[in-house]
Amino acid sequence: MTEVRISLVGYGVVGHGVVEVLERKRQLMGEIGLDLTLVSVTDHTGTYLAPDGVVAKDILDHRTLEGVANSDMAAREVFGSIDCDLVVEVTPTNIVHGQPGLGHMVDALSMGKHVVTSNKGPLVVDYRRLKDLARKNDVALKFEATVGGTMPLISLIERTLVGNTILGIRGIFNGTCNYILTRMAEEKYPYNHALTEAQELGYAEADPSYDVEGVDTAGKVAILANSIFDMDVKYGDVEVTGITGITPESLILAHKRGYAVKLIGEVPALTVKPMLVPLGSPLAVGSTLNAAAIYTDLSGTITVTGLGAGRIETASAILSDIVSIYRGNHVDAQRS
């Protein structure tokens, strides 16, 4: 049995999901030889230390750690003072400066701890530096959850399509945009009406610009370019057009001619824009789904579809990354 001591940084929606999933999957993990123990949780209000393992029910009902924290240590102090092997970083994304996640990741990797994250910001802002730090300290940096949520994409390419050369990836990486475009096409709603519906259902934020202007998708394109295509891309290198200018009339016309309109991110082309995809083709999926078509030299086109977000779904992608580190799938280590 391999013991893995985990520090969690960030205790929002995804953080709660991670605590819940680690608890639910304790037995299954034991069956594959992994004893995953959550030894600390840190948010902006403080740290909850539990060297023998966090008991999920003691903290899950609390929205933040306020009143639960038994220490005022910040993440860096936690990594330096307690016995932990791996850091799960799930603080909020900022794609301009990457903080506070970037600092947490630099600290953790420098101290020889594996990092698993759902936080896009640090990877968009400073991917190369983080990857080099991981290599230098012989630890893993895993981020499946940053692109397409629970939809397996990076791991699918690294582990399952390993004999292939990847020629390109084209995908729907934002569930909010997909929902709005789907409803505009189905119900002939104008853009603003579909957006309001998405907001009422919790699929879109009060300020939706991050999603509908294509910013979120562009961040994912940058991460794929850096990780799969070994490029050195920042957010500003991606050419972006959002969905705010699309009319229901154009969607209806496209549908009549056998096409759906989707907001598509493309690598290595580094573009985000509304594109026509043939109805009945694997990218023509509706609702809040994400999808990615992977173009390969041997296997043709492989498409994968799944939910792009969700508390438990994102935590599941994080769990899968953790398992892969300890089951010999750590690509960098293997390749060296």
Place this chain on the structure above:
Amino acid sequence: MTEVRISLVGYGVVGHGVVEVLERKRQLMGEIGLDLTLVSVTDHTGTYLAPDGVVAKDILDHRTLEGVANSDMAAREVFGSIDCDLVVEVTPTNIVHGQPGLGHMVDALSMGKHVVTSNKGPLVVDYRRLKDLARKNDVALKFEATVGGTMPLISLIERTLVGNTILGIRGIFNGTCNYILTRMAEEKYPYNHALTEAQELGYAEADPSYDVEGVDTAGKVAILANSIFDMDVKYGDVEVTGITGITPESLILAHKRGYAVKLIGEVPALTVKPMLVPLGSPLAVGSTLNAAAIYTDLSGTITVTGLGAGRIETASAILSDIVSIYRGNHVDAQRS
């Protein structure tokens, strides 16, 4: 560098693909630390032995090994007399008695050699025995290419969705049926007309019953039930309805109401039958595509789509299985 000495048994369409792909990917495999050397090729006419490695161009232009073989050894004698670590079994499928593949696999596993195959027959007829033999001899039995060709399904579940409990799988596992149903819906063709077109294009056999009666799909359902759900299922345990009774009128009516009709195999339900799937949902893909929706407890529904057949595509799935054995992904070994 790990040297892997490979014996290939079966030299039809897929066998040729394997020879070609091993040659094309020699350098890439070297970069990940694998020296894959093909040391023998056997078909019903004899064996071509090349202890220093088969040179692809020496045999690729020959449809069989007749006139090329330098030995009359059968597969079993080859395994017993030459230095090889892994057998790729790609003889034609027979889902009644599983031969000759079943004998080849039993021999190879008993002699302590890993087996990678695209041959459904042996796995439908005697899965339990083969898996036990592999376990007893501490070798791997890998068969991604048997279900959905190049579409990653078994490996996706074993490697990427590892934290999940798999609740069920529902999929399109036969490209011939999907092509026929797609053309009937698109062009309002009657069944026989669409079948003839598929035969002319090489998508359907002269005797199409194996595909259109659902036999092929049922074999794949049995393999998934045995491998993913740990059941003990034979072909006869699957309830099967094919597509020969479907009319274009029913497809058009379904389309008007927002559905496509697909031949769907389902596990653990053990059924194969035409079913309605909503247009715009991930299983509503056309042409010769295969697709599988994987229902999980944590990640929701993940759907994967790809080409179900093809020489290079199938060989690519075989290569991916080979790599997984030597990169620590051998699940049985890891779990013990």
